[in-house]
Amino acid sequence: MSTIGRLTAISALAIAMALPASAETLRLSTQANAPHPWLDAAEVLREDMLKATDGRVDIQIFSGGALGKDATALDEMRMGTIDLLIGGTQEATPFFPEYQLFSLSYLFANEEVLRKAVAPESAISDYFQKVYEKGGTGLKLLALTGGGVRNLSNNTRAVTSIKDIAGMRMRVPGSRMDALMWETSGALPTSLPFTELYTGMQTGVVDAFESTISAYVANKLYEVAPYHARTEHQFMVSHITMSEAAFNRLSEDDQAALMRAAAHASQVAIDAGIKYDQSLLEPYVAAGQITVTEVDKAPFIEIVRPLHDEVAADLGVTDLLELIRNID
Structure with a gap:
């Protein structure tokens, strides 16, 4: 082998060794443009997953409806061509009619009530986890959140x-x-x-x-x-939803890390909504x-x-x- 060939082979090996084993890049869709709580949440979700998996799981964020409006993206997620979505519950009602209740005005007394309602351990989050599970849509709820x-x-x-x-x-x-x-x-x-x-x-x-x-x-x-x-x-109620097929591709440890990251992202979106409103x-x-x-x-x-x-x-x-x- 020539010197150039040996150097090329060494470089290729070095690159391969530097890449995380079984790397996974998830595609996340959102209709939001910056500045927006959904994008803040998406960035935190990405950062937390990169840190928790030592770079094995990355998230590519497509903003501004680049992958289509939410109804289209949710349909694509069922087929596995899009992995994640952060959006408003209003746009997801064709898949989950129960979300229509959040369209009622003056439903939550204040921001603190909303925060308790969408907390990961809340009865309402549990309610919608079961809605997703019973729906057979091929979608998984990672977290509920706010957004202003x-x-x-x-x-x-x-x-x-x-x-x-x-x-x-x-x-x-x-x-x-x-x-x-x-x-x-x-x-x-x-x-x-x-x-x-x-x-x-x-x-x-x-x-x-x-x-x-x-x-x-x-x-x-x-x-x-x-x-x-x-x-x-x-009060805007939003959701972080994932393709069930994409979620099932992850190891149990990575699934647990993603749920923790989604819970963190949920709080970030609520805080960002308050900040931007002010x-x-x-x-x-x-x-x-x-x-x-x-x-x-x-x-x-x-x-x-x-x-x-x-x-x-x-x-x-x-x-x-x-x-x-x-x-x-």
């Missing part, structure tokens, strides 16, 4: 009361539950994927929507909806790009609270609603 508080934004006028949203064409994700509050409050719900929202606002398909502040800023929706009203009607709007308000208004929430709460029992009964999740109410 949802507010109303529009391109028409400043909103300070329920009367101000009458007649607004309100974008909703698709489920009946998402439309219920806005329809009852006088708006005109229109189903539209989030990835089409910016264009939908530009073209007049819709003129209002609700979102977390993170999503509002990260997707530059303030450019097409400069009026932002603090309705604070919904800080992201400030520079845009100072620059005159966004008008923020406080809202009289009492009429909204008066309308929606009596619907909680009715909706839960229709969905067959009265037991889930009671679990939430019993959080102390």
Whole structure:
């Protein structure tokens, strides 16, 4: 063998020895763009797994819906072409109808109640673990999490009361539950994927929507909806879900490490949501790009609270609603 050949062989061997044995790269999909709690959670999930497995398990993060909207990605996960997803429970309702309960407004009294609800050891997390197991979807729940508080934004006028949203064409994700509050409050719900929202606002398909502040800023929706009203009607409930086939490929030790990493990522997303809600709007308000208004929430709460029992009964999740109410 020539000197060059020997050097090439030595280099190849060195590279092979440097690579972790049985390395695995998992593909993670999220519709979020930075800054967003889901991306913060994804980064922590990746860092924790790299550390726990000495680099054997890596996670490649695809943001901004690069692998498709959540419903598409979840379907791909069942076939094994995508491994992980971090997203809102609203988009996962075609697979898990029980998630529709989280679309009800003013369901959680405060952030502390939400944090207890989605904790790994909570009765609600256990409830959804069983929903996934019974569903036979080929998907596994790693953790529930948060992601900020949802507010109303529009391109028409400043909103300070329920009367101000009458007649607004309100974008909703698709489920009946998402439309219920806005329809009852006088708006005109229109189903539209989030990835089409910016264009939908530009073209007049819709003129209002609700979102977390993170999503509002990260997707530059303030450019097409400069009026932002603090309705604070919904704590975002999100999920970290994995392809069952991908999970089963991992060793028991790596599975345990992933569950620990997901629990950590869950807390990171909640903390990031709070941080972003408190800080992201400030520079845009100072620059005159966004008008923020406080809202009289009492009429909204008066309308929606009596619907909680009715909706839960229709969905067959009265037991889930009671679990939430019993959080102390």
